[in-house]
Amino acid sequence: MGKPHALALPYPAQGHVIPLMEFSNCLAERGFKITFVLTEFIHKRIMTALSEDSDIKNQIHCVSIPDGMGPGEDRNQIGKLLECILSAMPGYLEKLIEKINESCEDKITCIIADENMGWAVKVAKKMGIPQAAFWPANACLRALLIRIPQLIESGVIDANGKTRKQEMIQLSSTLPVMDTTQLMWHCFDDPKLQQIIFHFVFTNNQAVKDADWLLCNSSYEIEPSAYSLNPNLLPIGPLLAGTRQRQLVGNFWQEDSTCLSWLNQQPACSVIYVSFGSFTVLEESQFHELALGLELTGHRFLWVVRPDLTAGQAATYPDGFQDRVAARRRIVSWAPQQKVLAHPSIACFITHCGWNSTMEGVSTGVPFLCWPYFADQFLNQAFISDVWKVGLRLNSDHNGIISREEIKQKVEEVLGNDNIRARALALKEMVKKSVSEGGSSMKNLNDLVEAMKGTR
Known part of the structure; x- marks a missing residue:
C-alpha cells in the first residue's frame, strides 16, 4: 500500500493559503504525500516570493490550475473572480485529479478544501474521494453563516442577504455581539457585489455540510461555546502557534528578514x-x-x-x-x-x-x-x-x-x-497547551490523521 495522498485546495488569498499550507505541512510530517493546488496567478506569486533555501518542494508538491480569469485581469475584482472560480475551476480540478490518479502510484486518498471553495467537496464526492472541509477563520463566524436560513426566515435579512432588521446578535454569552448591518458581505459598498458574496457564502455552506470531516483553525479554549453551534466541527489550531522552528511558506511577498x-x-x-x-x-x-x-x-x-x-x-x-x-x-x-x-x-x-x-x-x-x-x-x-x-x-x-x-x-x-x-x-x-502533545487541538489532529489514513 502506498502513502496516503492528500490534495489541498485553498481559496486564492494570502490569509487562506498560509493556514492550509501549514496544515499540509503537519500532514506531510505524519507521512502524507501532499499535492497543493493553487491558481496559476497565485502559484506564480508564491514561487517568486520563496527564498532560495526554502524546503517546500521536498515536503509539498505545488501545482496550479486556471482560475478562469484572463492573464491581465484584476484579481481584486472579487465579484468577477468568484464567478470565474465557480464556472471554471471544478472542471480543471477534476481533470487534474484524473491525471494524477492515472500517472501516480500514490493515488489521491483525500481532498482538503477550504470551505470557501466548497464546490471542491462536490467534485470529491462525485469522484468517490473522502473529503475534509477546512474553515480558516473563527468558529463563531462559521456558526453565524450556517444560520443564514434562520436569519432569512426570521426576517433579519432577505434572500439576497440585505439587512431588513438592524439587530445585535449574540449566539452565546461567551461569544462577541454582532451587528446585523455589519455582516461580512456588507463590507463592500456595491449592492451587486454584496449579493454575489452572500450567494457565494450560502452556496459553500450547502456544499460542505456533508463533508466527511469539518475542520477549523481555532481551538476549544479560545471560543469554547462556538462548537455546540457547529455540529461535528473539529478545531485543530491555531495551526500557526506551533511553527516557530519551521520557515513559513505561502507568502505572496518576499520577506525582509x-x-x-x-x-x-x-x-x-x-x-x-x-x-x-x-x-x-x-x-x-x-x-x-x-x-x-x-x-x-x-x-x-x-x-x-x-x-x-x-x-x-x-x-x-x-x-x-x-x-x-x-x-x-x-x-x-x-x-x-x-x-x-x-x-x-x-x-x-x-x-x-x-x-x-x-x-x-x-x-x-x-x-x-x-x-x-x-x-x-x-x-x-x-x-x-x-x-x-x-x-x-x-x-x-x-x-x-x-x-x-x-x-x-x-x-x-x-x-x-x-x-x-x-x-x-x-x-x-x-x-x-492546545497545540502541544496531549492538548485538545493536537489530539483532534492526531485522531484526524489516523481516520484519513484509514480511508485508503
Whole structure:
C-alpha cells in the first residue's frame, strides 16, 4: 500500500493559503504525500516570493490550475473572480485529479478544501474521494453563516442577504455581539457585489455540510461555546502557534528578514509592530495620519508598508517624517511576522485583525491595537477587545479617520495596562497547551490523521 495522498485546495488569498499550507505541512510530517493546488496567478506569486533555501518542494508538491480569469485581469475584482472560480475551476480540478490518479502510484486518498471553495467537496464526492472541509477563520463566524436560513426566515435579512432588521446578535454569552448591518458581505459598498458574496457564502455552506470531516483553525479554549453551534466541527489550531522552528511558506511577498537584526538591537518591549496584512488599502490622508501618529508616540516602530498599501499609488510619507524618525524606525515591504511577534523587543501589535495575524499575536502573548478593514476582521476585533480583553480598539473620528492623537493615546493606554499584558500572556499559555502533545487541538489532529489514513 502506498502513502496516503492528500490534495489541498485553498481559496486564492494570502490569509487562506498560509493556514492550509501549514496544515499540509503537519500532514506531510505524519507521512502524507501532499499535492497543493493553487491558481496559476497565485502559484506564480508564491514561487517568486520563496527564498532560495526554502524546503517546500521536498515536503509539498505545488501545482496550479486556471482560475478562469484572463492573464491581465484584476484579481481584486472579487465579484468577477468568484464567478470565474465557480464556472471554471471544478472542471480543471477534476481533470487534474484524473491525471494524477492515472500517472501516480500514490493515488489521491483525500481532498482538503477550504470551505470557501466548497464546490471542491462536490467534485470529491462525485469522484468517490473522502473529503475534509477546512474553515480558516473563527468558529463563531462559521456558526453565524450556517444560520443564514434562520436569519432569512426570521426576517433579519432577505434572500439576497440585505439587512431588513438592524439587530445585535449574540449566539452565546461567551461569544462577541454582532451587528446585523455589519455582516461580512456588507463590507463592500456595491449592492451587486454584496449579493454575489452572500450567494457565494450560502452556496459553500450547502456544499460542505456533508463533508466527511469539518475542520477549523481555532481551538476549544479560545471560543469554547462556538462548537455546540457547529455540529461535528473539529478545531485543530491555531495551526500557526506551533511553527516557530519551521520557515513559513505561502507568502505572496518576499520577506525582509533584515528587520530581525534591527529588532535585536532594540530594548525589550520597546517596539510597536504595525502590519495590515495582504489586502488592506489606506487612503493617503489616513496613511499620513498613521505615520504622524507613530511619530507622536515617541516609540520605536517596525512598519510593514506593502507596495500596494496606499490606494492606487506608491506610498508617500509626510514631509520630513522619514528624517525625523530615522533613529527609531524600520520600514519594510513584508516581514517574517511570526518571528517578529515572538521577538522580545515587541511591545504591541497594530493590526487589521485578520484571523491569522490574530492567532499569531495570541500565540506570542502580544497586546493588540485593532484596526479592522473588512469581512471577519470586525468580529476578530470583538474577540480581542471584548471577549479575551487582550487589546484595545482604535476609533475613527466623524470623518472616518483614525487620528494621530487617537493612535498616540491608545498606544500609551495599551502599553500602560498591566492587566492587558497579563491576560495576553495567559491566553498565550492556553493556546500553546492546545497545540502541544496531549492538548485538545493536537489530539483532534492526531485522531484526524489516523481516520484519513484509514480511508485508503
